[in-house]
Amino acid sequence: MIADEATISRLMAAAQDGDKAAYNVLLSEAGMWLERYFRRRVPPSQLDDLVQDVLLAIHNKRDTYDRQRPFLPWMAAIARYRWVDHLRKVYKHESKEIEDDDAIEDSGEEVTLARVSLERLFGHLNENQATAIELVKIEGLSIREASQRTGQSESLVKVNIHRGLKKLASMVEKAD
């Protein structure tokens, strides 16, 4: 993120007061941050839709931001929530190449970003659940292809996706 936490929190407070210019800057910054945040966990073809979905959620729920708290964990919680929802809905058959995520490496706020990252969230799943979600929901393989790739039965792939998504949804607010 180009703007630091204090600056972007001030922009959000100004936006809540109706400052359109501040809001424009805030959403642009948020859009860039979200793009990097999601890059490794969403196929490139769906990335912009998801970013716009989160920006719209930020807009609709902007009155739930508490000015006494930092902005980034608030936005990241919404981003995680929309991401899990997106994984539930999206099913693509074509495989997509996933690019490396540089959201953490090129930021000056590593500690905060590490705490709110999607990688951290994904790390709480067991290996079979993470693999099933990764192959079917992110890379876009069919259940049958994922079954062949992993050696899990098709039913087991479905169960692992279902349980994995349920677990992700229950951990949206988790920091470690």
Place this chain on the structure above:
Amino acid sequence: MNTSRENMIAGLAQELEPVRPITTRSGLALLGFATLVAFGVSVFVYDFWFGMLEGQASAFFWVTNGLVLLLGIASASALVAGGSPRIGQRENSPGWSAAMVAILPIAAIIALFTGEANHLHEGLNDPVALMCSRASIAAAVLVGFASVMWLRRSAPVAIERSAWLVGIASGALGTFAYGITCPLDTVSHLGLWHVAPIGISAVIGRLVVPPMIRW
């Protein structure tokens, strides 16, 4: 940044209106008001038990209603706080408060089993048990309605947790609102039939609330 996103951001900025940030205080006020309404309706239907003010209530009456109120406040606070998204540790005061309230039915069952044989029979065949449970759940529905209203207005991101909290908070506050009109103050009656509605509400909340608050 692509043109589509730029246009979207420009559109959102153009239509921006000032908003008043929602506060924990306003959420708690809403739930508190709903509890007062539930209390008012309970008093209207069942009459206020003045005996409690005249020293007729047993200690267990105060302990039970006090613990139930504490659980209601703890879970309502957690529910309201959950309306504002954030990543980080949440306090588990509802869990500890629920554990304290769970002592009550255990105490009631121990008292029933260790008392005289007819005590057990009385406890399980309490003639007003169903009425108390029904009235508590009816009062809980009022508080639950306000809780769901609050969550729909805010932005819960832990849907299951919020649904449990709706059930527990509304169950506890509803039971409290009705409970202080109930003149039966025995261990078996309060420990069983004024705690069961909280568990029932919690399960109903978990099953019914998620589709209402998902956004």
